[in-house]
Amino acid sequence: xxxxxxxxxxxxxxxxxxxxxxxxxxxxxxxxxxxxxxxxxxxxxxxxxxxxxxxxxxxxxxxxxxxxxxxxxxxxxxxxxxxxxxxxxxxxxxxxxxxxxxxxxxxxxxxxxxxxxxxxxxxxxxxxxxxxxxxxxxxxxxxxxxxxxxxxxxxxxxxxxxxxxxxxxxxxxxxxxxxxxxxxxxxxxxxxxxxx
Amino acid sequence: xxxxxxxxxxxxxxxxxxxxxxxxxxxxxxxxxxxxxxxxxxxxxxxxxxxxxxxxxxxxxxxxxxxxxxxxxxxxxxxxxxxxxxxxxxxxxxxxxxxxxxxxxxxxxxxxxxxxxxxxxxxxxxxxxxxxxxxxxxxxxxxxxxxxxxxxxxxxxxxxxxxxxxxxxxxxxxxxxxxxxxxxxxxxxxxxxxxxxxxxxxxxxxxxxxxxxxxxxxxxxxx
Numbered sequence: 001x002x003x004x005x006x007x008x009x010x011x012x013x014x015x016x017x018x019x020x021x022x023x024x025x026x027x028x029x030x031x032x033x034x035x036x037x038x039x040x041x042x043x044x045x046x047x048x049x050x051x052x053x054x055x056x057x058x059x060x061x062x063x064x065x066x067x068x069x070x071x072x073x074x075x076x077x078x079x080x081x082x083x084x085x086x087x088x089x090x091x092x093x094x095x096x097x098x099x100x101x102x103x104x105x106x107x108x109x110x111x112x113x114x115x116x117x118x119x120x121x122x123x124x125x126x127x128x129x130x131x132x133x134x135x136x137x138x139x140x141x142x143x144x145x146x147x148x149x150x151x152x153x154x155x156x157x158x159x160x161x162x163x164x165x166x167x168x169x170x171x172x173x174x175x176x177x178x179x180x181x182x183x184x185x186x187x188x189x190x191x192x193x194x195x196x
Numbered sequence: 197x198x199x200x201x202x203x204x205x206x207x208x209x210x211x212x213x214x215x216x217x218x219x220x221x222x223x224x225x226x227x228x229x230x231x232x233x234x235x236x237x238x239x240x241x242x243x244x245x246x247x248x249x250x251x252x253x254x255x256x257x258x259x260x261x262x263x264x265x266x267x268x269x270x271x272x273x274x275x276x277x278x279x280x281x282x283x284x285x286x287x288x289x290x291x292x293x294x295x296x297x298x299x300x301x302x303x304x305x306x307x308x309x310x311x312x313x314x315x316x317x318x319x320x321x322x323x324x325x326x327x328x329x330x331x332x333x334x335x336x337x338x339x340x341x342x343x344x345x346x347x348x349x350x351x352x353x354x355x356x357x358x359x360x361x362x363x364x365x366x367x368x369x370x371x372x373x374x375x376x377x378x379x380x381x382x383x384x385x386x387x388x389x390x391x392x393x394x395x396x397x398x399x400x401x402x403x404x405x406x407x408x409x410x411x412x413x414x415x416x417x418x419x
Binding site: 061064069081087089132169 | 210215229283
């Protein structure tokens with residue numbers, strides 16, 4: 001198993017957002033600005049790496065019959081701990097992302113990777129998978145947030161670059177999330193097909 | 197090591213063990229973080245009280261211990277002679293665009309709004325999230341150059357009044373202009389604006405017992 005390949009795999013070939021289409025709820029809900037997308041991606045990556053490590057480490061101790069409840073308890077614990085730590089030590093980040101953090105528990109990317117990868121591979125591979133998928137998710141969310149913020153509120157990472165009268169409100173709202181996601185997915189797929 | 201078989205004993209033991217471990221770990225993290233979290237929250241409240249009552253004025257003040265009532269929290273602020281400077285009220289409206297909107301608003305003893313701050317919100321960035329600045333801007337501050345497109349569409353170039361500081365909910369109609377009030381809503385965020393003004397009115401009502409909006413009709417409070 002080539003660890004580097006596992007990381008690259010998560011970013012491109014199995015990008016959770018553009019290829020696997022996992023975790024659509026936080027993807028659509030949190031990407032109203034590039035900063036929110038980035039923060040959500042990084043928080044998810046942290047939980048993903050922790051849960052992948054833990055589950056890969058104890059995969060033989062967890063009987064198949066109760067594996068899903070066990071994974072959920074592990075993931076929820078990491079998320080809750082992350083939430084408390086952020087609230088205590090990075091209150092500013094928590095203020096912007098606070099409401100999205102509990103969403104990570106129900107993010108199917110994390111359960112999906114635990115089930116599909118961490119439970120079948122050794123610990124190093126599982127960590128690499130967490131990093132790869134995490135980066136892939138972060139890049140996708142940041143890109144989505146960037147486009148929506150630019151078109152919807154005329155700003156790049158909070159800095160106004162276009163006059164507010166040119167804002168297209170729809171891109172900040174839910175329909176804009178679907179439109180942007182669809183177009184980005186089409187672009188990514190067309191690049192991928194050209195390569196193949 | 198071989199994988200544990202899925203018999204009832206194994207499953208029960210492993211699941212219980214993981215749950216106990218997780219609970220233990222969380223209890224430890226909670227114990228470690230509850231101190232700093234409380235400090236941060238208290239500091240936020242204290243800064244909020246200072247900014248909504250004093251604003252830029254730099255004078256000595258003391259804050260009485262908070263009084264809670266019906267979901268509102270009142271902080272009386274006195275100057276150093278013990279005279280009441282104003283009261284900061286924490287007020288929540290559950291029906292913002294993205295969920296609960298929690299604000300702190302400061303009234304002087306006559307009920308004039310001295311300042312406000314948004315404590316917690318889940319409003320849309322770029323739209324409802326502007327509430328923290330919008331309701332304190334004088335019209336002149338936000339008057340933008342008329343943009344060609346706006347003129348073509350026949351939109352008014354100059355925004356109206358949406359500065360609530362200095363208003364008194366006992367005398368002024370503190371509802372959005374769409375509802376016949378005196379305050380212009382945030383552009384494209386009427387729901388947030390209504391929730392914000394409801395929270396201000398509710399805070400005033402909890403403190404003084406009535407508002408001007410009440411006198412006209414009960415309908416505006418339900419919108």
